[in-house]
Amino acid sequence: xxxxxxxxxxxxxxxxxxxxxxxxxxxxxxxxxxxxxxxxxxxxxxxxxxxxxxxxxxxxxxxxxxxxxxxxxxxxxxxxxxxxxxxxxxxxxxxxxxxxxxxxxxxxxxxxxxxxxxxxxxxxxxxxxxxxxxxxxxxxxxxxxxxxxxxxxxxxxxxxxxxxxxxxxxxxxxxxxxxxxxxxxxxxxxxxxxxxxxxxxxxxxxxxxxxxxxxxxxxxxxxxxxxxxxxxxxxxxxxxxx
Numbered sequence: 001x002x003x004x005x006x007x008x009x010x011x012x013x014x015x016x017x018x019x020x021x022x023x024x025x026x027x028x029x030x031x032x033x034x035x036x037x038x039x040x041x042x043x044x045x046x047x048x049x050x051x052x053x054x055x056x057x058x059x060x061x062x063x064x065x066x067x068x069x070x071x072x073x074x075x076x077x078x079x080x081x082x083x084x085x086x087x088x089x090x091x092x093x094x095x096x097x098x099x100x101x102x103x104x105x106x107x108x109x110x111x112x113x114x115x116x117x118x119x120x121x122x123x124x125x126x127x128x129x130x131x132x133x134x135x136x137x138x139x140x141x142x143x144x145x146x147x148x149x150x151x152x153x154x155x156x157x158x159x160x161x162x163x164x165x166x167x168x169x170x171x172x173x174x175x176x177x178x179x180x181x182x183x184x185x186x187x188x189x190x191x192x193x194x195x196x197x198x199x200x201x202x203x204x205x206x207x208x209x210x211x212x213x214x215x216x217x218x219x220x221x222x223x224x225x226x227x228x229x230x231x232x233x234x235x236x237x238x239x240x241x242x
Contacts, residue, residue, distance in 0.1 A: 055088025
């Protein structure tokens, strides 16, 4: 029983579970809903709830969120699609965060020794809401990667989920609007939403480029100079003349 509760055993089970989820995504292709739509005869409200639940499972299993957001808009329209997409996003984040926290945190925390890893862990641990909000508002890090990285840190559940629910709204809305207007790509709504997506990606790249020096290791020559012992000059009483 103790072997099953060991940190590395739980981490191995998590890796096996994630690999299995990725294989299922490749085999069953849940993104086919983009072309097939919702099942006929299913009430609209139930379909929205079912889609949100499936969205959460798929998002935790490596299905790209842009595809799911486009599907939400194409199938349910802007308002209901946005509700389903945001709800599914929060559910998927909670699934990944919970799995990482329960099955991977104890095994991986002792290995947070590099400067980059320690800096990221410190930001998430001390400023969980602010850090996660920035990650969600400026898409750059993959959704699943951000979830599992946050789960290894000491970020709390409430800051993580609240920042996720708030931060994903602008970008998710852009994809949902684009999906709802996919049949008319020349419409103003589609062009505006597509432009917002492009601008948000460019802004994320600019922010990452400006902040790169905060996590960058010090130059080798400076680090060596700081670590080298500094000896005081030797003063002798020997005469310097001929």
